[in-house]
Amino acid sequence: MSLTSFLDNVDVKQKFRQEFPKPRFRTKTAPLAPPLTNHYGLVGTAFDYLLRFYIKYLNPQKAMDRKWTAKMALEIIKAKNYEPLYEKACNILSKAEENHSAFLETGGINDELIKSTLLLAQLDLVFRTGIVDQNIGAIDNKDVQDLRNLISLVDPKTFEANEKCLLNPTFGTASILVGGADADLVVDDVIIEIKTQRKLELRRDSFNQLIGYYVLYRIGGIDGMPPKRQIKSLGIYFSRYSYFYVANVQDIIDKNTFPRFLDWFKERASQ
Secondary structure, eight states: OOHHHHHTSHHHHHHHHHHSOOOOOOOOOOOSSOOSSSOHHHHHHHHHHHHHHHHHHHOTTTEEOOOOGGGGHHHHHHHTTOHHHHHHHHHHHHHHHHHHHHHHHHOOOOHHHHHHHHHHHHHHHHHHHOOOOTTTTOOOHHHHHHHHHHHHTOOGGGGOOSSOEEESOBOTHHHHHTTOOBOSEEETTEEEEEEOOSSOOOOHHHHHHHHHHHHHHHHHOOTTOOTTOOOOEEEEEETTTTEEEEEEGGGTOOTTTHHHHHHHHHHHHHO
């Protein structure tokens, strides 16, 4: 199980809908960077990597990174005895680390860095699904251009931290409660998800995901977060629109009913 699969349960969806009405979201505009291929999931995951690289560059002394999820795919590939693919995956990770280090020194986003994020996204998928694609390593140049367009839209001020920036943070023992959970970003007091979706809309499942992260934070804290810092807002960065949506926790959470909801969540997740 994971947080995503937990939230997919019908009774959990119903409980979240009852407890947390979805805010109105009426922003309408055309995408500034429309997709160039139908590789939507792959490009979305690759952009997660690319944006986190960029945020680490913006916050060299304040950003705390975790082990890349893509690295955890190695054990799966090895266990399936795909020796040629295992060697290829090792080379992909080695080259990605080299490109990542060079980027952190210069800040220059070149095609080699972008290609590395696409390859990391391929390995990321192996870890999350357990399925090993024999075509790992193939890259569509249109996806490279798509990612270049997306990163060019990022306003650095959106992701500059005053105190702390956590990349792919986990939620202590609460992550284990749901079988695994890691958010995209925490910048100071805001939990942020990155969405490279085609339509500018606040989907119910995306809203539940943000609430789920906040619930896990209230149960287990956030690894690496300063003890006195509290999460006050939840946000989604819609990368194709360069639009940052932020909601205050106090406008979403009913402080009178939330303690009972936390008890329900812990009991339901333990099942």
